[in-house]
Amino acid sequence: MKRLTVPAIQRRKMGGKTADPLVMLTAYTARQAQLLDPHCDLLLVGDSLGQVIYGLPSTLPVTLEMMIAHGAAVVRGSYHSVVVVDMPFGSYEASPQTAFAAASRIMAETGAAAVKLEGGHAMAETIAFLAQRGIPVMAHVGLTPQAVNALGGYAARGRSQEEHAKIIADGQAVQAAGAFAVVIEGVIEPIAIALTNTLEIPTIGIGASAQCDGQVLVTEDMLGMFERVPRFVKKYGDVAGMIGDTAAQYAREVRERSFPGPEQTYQPKA
Numbered sequence: 001m002k003r004l005t006v007p008a009i010q011r012r013k014m015g016g017k018t019a020d021p022l023v024m025l026t027a028y029t030a031r032q033a034q035l036l037d038p039h040c041d042l043l044l045v046g047d048s049l050g051q052v053i054y055g056l057p058s059t060l061p062v063t064l065e066m067m068i069a070h071g072a073a074v075v076r077g078s079y080h081s082v083v084v085v086d087m088p089f090g091s092y093e094a095s096p097q098t099a100f101a102a103a104s105r106i107m108a109e110t111g112a113a114a115v116k117l118e119g120g121h122a123m124a125e126t127i128a129f130l131a132q133r134g135i136p137v138m139a140h141v142g143l144t145p146q147a148v149n150a151l152g153g154y155a156a157r158g159r160s161q162e163e164h165a166k167i168i169a170d171g172q173a174v175q176a177a178g179a180f181a182v183v184i185e186g187v188i189e190p191i192a193i194a195l196t197n198t199l200e201i202p203t204i205g206i207g208a209s210a211q212c213d214g215q216v217l218v219t220e221d222m223l224g225m226f227e228r229v230p231r232f233v234k235k236y237g238d239v240a241g242m243i244g245d246t247a248a249q250y251a252r253e254v255r256e257r258s259f260p261g262p263e264q265t266y267q268p269k270a
């Protein structure tokens with residue numbers, strides 16, 4: 001199976017509505033990528049790995065080295081999906097030039113097809129700088145977790161007229177700058193629908209709307225790895241329960257000395 005490309009993803013929205021919604025999930029490890037890849041169009045190496053993998057309190061402490069190590073693992077584990085790697089906080093905001101230095105390392109050292117960065121109008125110049133130099137950029141507007149300190153939390157955005165207008169303008173700005181797609185996170189549904197209906201680039205929703213051109217979720221959230229998840233997450237599994245039950249059975253068998261059994265034990269040749 002040949003790997004999808006960024007232009008192929010963009011073509012899925014030719015002539016208005018995406019007939020075939022884009023499926024995207026996060027992946028952080030090679031084996032996880034391998035299991036998700038056949039079901040997805042895009043895999044996102046999200047900076048959410050800060051909380052999910054490293055137990056950090058937010059995405060802010062995530063480093064370029066972490067993103068590159070996990071990005072390379074996900075590229076090695078996948079054959080079909082377009083792999084997109086998040087640019088971590090601090091690696092792209094200062095100038096288009098610093099963003100290019102970080103993004104080119106991500107592209108060269110992971111083999112990913114694109115980067116993602118947070119911000120709308122304020123990041124338009126940077127998006128254009130990267131896109132014009134051969135680095136496809138996925139934008140991310142609405143609730144942007146790297147701005148949690150400025151936003152004051154992770155509540156849904158766009159409830160005021162002013163903020164509603166700003167998010168719409170952000171979506172238009174990233175398209176004009178040359179982003180190939182845009183993640184719309186944590187906004188009231190009319191904003192996601194309006195952007196999906198007016199933009200020519202695919203919109204990928206998370207906490208947005210089923211009308212978006214695609215959807216993304218954090219895989220561990222969707223698998224049921226965590227007790228507490230945002231309202232926009234649907235738990236499709238109970239992997240936390242499965243891991244707990246499996247570990248409990250192992251612990252029981254070790255304590256009663258029934259593991260290892262004869263099948264797991266070597267004996268001298270008779």
Ligand code: KIV
Binds near residue numbers: 216217
């Ligand atoms: O880091 C991440 O996982 C993300 C998605 C949830 C959009 O940015």
Ligand code: NA
Binds near residue numbers: 046047048086
């Ligand atoms: Na992210």
